[in-house]
Amino acid sequence: MGRAIDLIEDWGYLEVDEGGRLTDMSPDFCENFSINKKDCIGGSIHDIIEGMYGRKRKKVFFGAIAGINCIIRVTKKGYRDVYRVIVRDGDIEHHEMVSFMHSIDIAKMNKKRPHQNKYSFDEIIGNSPAMQEAKELATRIATSNSTVLLTGKSGTGKELFAQAIHGMSTRKNNPFVAVNCAAIPGELFESELFGYEPGAFSGAKKEGKPGKIELAMNGTLFLDEISELPYEAQGKLLRVLQEKEVERVGGTASKHVDIRIIAATNRDLGKLVEEGKFRQDLFYRLYVFDLTIPSLRERKEDILLLAYYFIDYFNGRFDLEVKYIDSGLQDWLLNYEWPGNIRELKAFIERGMNIVEGDTLSMRDIYFAPPQVSAKPTERKLKALQSLEDEVKHAEINAIQRALEESDGDRSIAAQKLKIHIASLYRKIAKYNLK
Ligand SMILES: Nc1ncnc2c1ncn2[C@@H]1O[C@H](COP(=O)(O)OP(=O)(O)O)[C@@H](O)[C@H]1O
Ligand SMILES: [Mg+2]
Incomplete structure (x- = not known):
């Protein structure tokens, strides 16, 4: 019997630059595969991992390292790729490997892994x-x-x-x-x-x-x-x-x-x-x-790094291949105050990623996003009058959404704006299933 999938261990990782040259290897990686780091740094990733030529855009793939079959997962770290070995042959049965890969493909790596180490530093x-x-x-x-x-x-x-x-x-x-x-x-x-x-x-x-x-x-x-x-x-x-x-x-x-x-x-x-x-x-x-935890405006150095990180995250989710942020948008990102911090930056990138075409994210993609405020007055007139209960419900949803927008998602500020208790705001958000 193989081991349960959720007991999968990390067998270490290596990092490569944009040209596929090795820039770093974790000590446990070297140890697990008996590889001498000094001999490999600067060399090609293909010298370490065999069988990855057809990989293309896959985030998880089979490969062999030092003759051992592995499942490898690729993540981004700024401009670098990080190759992480998540399964080594012998740890689990082949059919489990296949079904595991399949499930990862379907989930597009975006579901949080169950159990522990959901997040690490x-x-x-x-x-x-x-x-x-x-x-x-x-x-x-x-x-x-x-x-x-x-x-x-x-x-x-x-x-x-x-x-x-x-x-x-x-x-x-x-x-x-x-x-x-x-x-x-x-x-x-x-x-x-x-x-x-x-x-x-x-x-x-x-x-x-x-x-x-x-x-x-x-x-x-x-x-x-x-x-x-x-x-x-x-x-x-x-x-x-x-x-x-x-x-x-x-x-x-x-x-x-x-x-x-x-x-x-x-x-x-x-x-x-x-x-x-x-x-x-x-x-x-x-x-x-x-x-x-410092606010984003106190660490502007991190803004582009995070922006690229979220681009890669949504690349995976939306099956896109955005690689760059154009200089206009970069300037804008660096000069904005980010009152809603990283949550706001993530939502901002997500909005752009819904619109973008090609490999470069620009300010246009953000502006072209459909306005978030629902139903303009003119549109509303065209809609038939609903029951009072439904009309009141919609008015309430609109007010909550507006308050959340104006407070950049900060619920305690939104509750203050609406002059209601924050617990009551949470109940309403849950009731209407709002984001
Ligand atoms: N340093 C970071 N790197 C990557 N993602 C981050 C970082 N900080 C926050 N996030 C993401 O931003 C969102 C808000 O983070 P969260 O921890 O819920 O903030 P808080 O609890 O302070 O309101 C989450 O989606 C989280 O994953
Ligand atoms: Mg929180």
Whole structure:
């Protein structure tokens, strides 16, 4: 029997420049295939990997390295190609290899891999000093078991960092459970986090339900938008963290809790403490390691690197072969302020990639994108009047979309604009299935 597909290991990687010349090889690659790095650097990739001539645009292909059959996956790193060996012959049966390749082809490599190592620091793009420092600190923090507080504006990559920290920790084979504190209404906080026993309250599931804390057992609990946790819930969370025990709602037995907490916020928690909006004791509990993720405008060096990274990402998804960004668009990208940070940059590139023809992305591709605001007034007049309920629903959807656009996707700002509670915004977004 072969091994389960999701146990696939990384056998190391090599990097080549645009001309297919080897620029780097990982130590484990050299070791796994008994290759001497010094002899190979500067040579052709074809000398290392046999049988890749027909590869063309494939991102995953069969090849032989030092006489061993392998499945190799190609990713981009700036202008370079990175060839990663994901399966070595003998690890799994041939038919499993074939079906694995097939499934990857279908998914176009874009589905996140199940389980751990969903993200590693390699996949956090950025070489600016600010980003290198953040990654270095995160790497050091990762192996400890301490609580981490990630601070940064919306879209800077806090969740990505949280996953990478988990992926590098000793807990990586246990669950990573994310909870968006802004999305849980105060009254549901306990049942969501602690779970409940059968018949705990009316409307509860008959079988009861485990809470997020239980689901994250031995792993990491990611508490996103921690500042939005209602004051009372903050106290309850603190108690669990201190006593390391959790009891389901309506239950009597308590369970020992072994979880690592990573919390994230786009607000100044210290200031909220001063204002009496966030509990000081919980703040200190979370503030063991704090890591600030820089905004994109503080690391303009990363903008083009990220833009090319997302171009490659959408090349894969849309089956395109865009290779360049024209100079006009480059200037624009470098001078824009990016209030929505990397999330906004990604959406921006995606919009262009929907329109682009040929191999160069230009400003025209962005402007030619269909306007995101729906139904112009003139069009609306042409539409037959719907029931009041539907008309109100559409007005609500329009208002939410506009608020989200005007706040660059930052939901807490959007909620403020709409003068509604952020939890209520989340409910509506879920209800209407908005992005
Ligand atoms: N450094 C990065 N490299 C690659 N992708 C990134 C990076 N930072 C953020 N992203 C992407 O940008 C989007 C927003 O990131 P996310 O972690 O959700 O931000 P936050 O939690 O700070 O709002 C995600 O699609 C994420 O994958
Ligand atoms: Mg987030």
